[in-house]
Amino acid sequence: MVVICLLVPVMAQADLTVIHDSGNTQPIAPFLEVFQTHDGLPQQSQAPTRPQLGAADPKAWLPIQSPGLTPGPVLARAHDRPFTRPFFMIGCDTRSQQWLQAHRDRLKEIGAVGMLVQAETMDDLRTIARLADGLSILPASGSDIAKALSVSHYPVLISAHGIEQ
Template sequence: MKRVILIFCLSYMPMAQAGSPLIVIYDSGNTSPIAPYLPKRSGPQPKPPKPSSANKAFQLPIETPSMSPGFVKVTAKPLKYLQQPLFLVGTDTRSRAWLEAKHSQLVKLNAVGLLIQADTLKDIQAMQALATGLRLIPASAESFAKPLALKHYPVLISKDGWEQ
């Protein structure tokens, strides 16, 4: 009889807990809605164009209109969601000199770079040659430059803020 009661209690416990509400353990407040990242479900989707050798992962010119080369003030701002240091550079002379000067520090930090301004494929190749040993991705930084109030580059962004 005790075994029957024990089996009944053990089988009932998961069902009793299934209806309880979820408990939030930690919420940093740095959340974004997921809706923009989900696919839209409306009618049949058009077929994507066939890939060709002319298609690239980026389109030239690469621009970040809200940012320009210039002096960056050291700013302490905790960015807890940033997993890896990030640096932003362009193809201008200031960015080239900064990348050459900071290269060993960036390699030690295992920083990832965004090339946020480039006009030609030769510009991109020249900057990637300077960034040997680092990951340098051609892409605009417009989506996060405005929220962080970044106006100038080159800049190194880490969990503690940014500096030049």
């Protein structure tokens, strides 16, 4: 037991191994400034700096594009994929906005998660967030899943039972 207690500080100072560096790595120091103290009080920097948020910045997500997917009608059909949770794909177009408003309550009832597959501006993101009214919607390209399911239009709901609009 004593040996383990003596080894912990040595292990804690081991060199870090970089697993992946995208080339856009940001230093963590600006995020840690709030924890630095001087005489027991938080250290005041002379000019507050706003750290770059990277992937956490919604502007970095834009534009959201899904090549091969366009707004349009979807014919209801069955599929043989074992999806355990329903999900839907929408864009920021008028058809998607109207569909989201019309189906929002049902989507909430069945626990569906949304994919925003097309958006150009921050206003697009705000509009969908407002219309979602509590539904989880993630910005992502839907091209791969659409291709796998032979879907070429959105808005669309994909559940364990089938594909529908």
